[in-house]
Amino acid sequence: MITDPASLTDAMAGENFPVALAVLPRPIRADLVAAYRFARYVDDLGDEAPGGRVPQLERVRAEVHRLYETGNPEDEVVAGLGGLVARAGMPIGVWLRLVEANLIDQRVARYETFDDLLGYCRLSANPVGEIVLHIFGCATPDRIAFSDRICTALQLLEHWQDVGEDYSRGRIYVPQRDLRRFKVAETLLDSPVATEELRALIAFETDRALAWLDAGAPLVSTLSGWPRLAVSGYIAGGRAAASLLRRSGHDPMRTRKPSGWDVARAWLEATVRWPG
Template sequence: MTGRRSDPVGVDAVHSENFPVALRILPARLRADLLAAYRYARYVDDVGDAASGDRAEQLAEVADDVRRLYNGQQPVRDEVAGLAPVIDRCALPIDPLLRLVDANMKDQEVSRYETFDDLLGYCRLSANPVGQIVLQIFDAASPDRIELSDRICTGLQLVEHWQDVAEDYRAGRIYLPARDREQFDVAEQDLEADHASPALRTLVEFETDRALAWINAGAPLVSTLRGWGRIAVSGYVAGGRAAAMSLRRAGYDPLTSTPKPTPRQMATEWLTGIARRPG
């Protein structure tokens, strides 16, 4: 989740991600709005993951800064102030921005998830708001589309968790649900190894298939969109599918290295998604 890269698929990304954040082919205004939203989301994550001092207090200050912006006052943080044009142009509601803060607040308190449903609750805070923001930017938000977007975003978040099992464990967090680990006979100590055990591989395969099912359940969203919105959202779907395939190619071993799709693999999935009628 860290680092910078240039992606031939056509991505302007501040950090390395599985999906295009702002395709270079998009009009400048749309790219600017997407990148402003992305910078805010990454900033909130960075405060929650790496800030020195009291992270919960700093996250509360970010939320206050967002409220300040919506109240017509000047925010303290550049990443919050950068949202002003997006809010004005896209009628962006405050709720998804605050839910991203809530997700990072939860990270300060919760480092393990008992059930898959518990993890889905976290995804509703950490991932699904991003999809709503994207739909607002493309003037395509509706209850039905947001519901489909939530499925895609949940699937994307799950895939990223399965890619980052080793990194998250080193940070003191386990997103693999405890009941699933028990079912597949995977102990916490198994996550310390240099290579995934057969049991862990089986568990990651199970979780990857489940994440891919969420992405595919939301993919019909693409066929409801037109123009730039369809192009961009199909890129998110493609990134998630390519990431799931990278886990498969790695033998569902997220400990030896972090499985990531190549730009060519992402491009193939993206072009397939653009052409696919049902999404």
């Protein structure tokens, strides 16, 4: 579990979807780190915490309520959100949805349809984009709607990259209906080499994720300055991840995570592609 700020910054730099920490103003960086720290914290509790994970996640949920009701939570990570919540007028729901996503992970290991998976992404991914927009002071309903599409796409791409890792944890995010359609048995999801059927499935899912990314990309043209740069970075990370999946022949077992150069190249393209 990462709690040290320096380690958090390093971890964020290694994510598929960077937020330009190195160039953003210090107050913005501090708020983004606090938000990332919380998201990483609840993910770690849901994935790796020893003992009862549900009680620990429920405790964090109660601490979020305590932050908003009294301003004095006991949990260090939740307390670290205090300044951000005060400055940005952050709605409580964004944090609670992230906790709920990890609670769902404790009881749901399969998704029958793509729509079912989208419901999970609304909790696990979309709040992140809303948080970023609030940090930059530019959260409007239309922008949040675009951001939701971007965040859903990023979450989907991460799932397609990590099918083997997720399977080792007992979870499958690829919709069961799609597995049947492409004749991919669950046991093939952690094979050393992807079968032709699995590659076809991942190609289909990657194209679908890119369609969601494209549907959200007009958000960039509604922004300027630092918010535009940051959102372009998220889009660039998604495009870099999709590109690497394609270059591996859509073999998730052989797909590496995007390097800084991969993202920088896609970031430059994203920054200049959309006018405004």
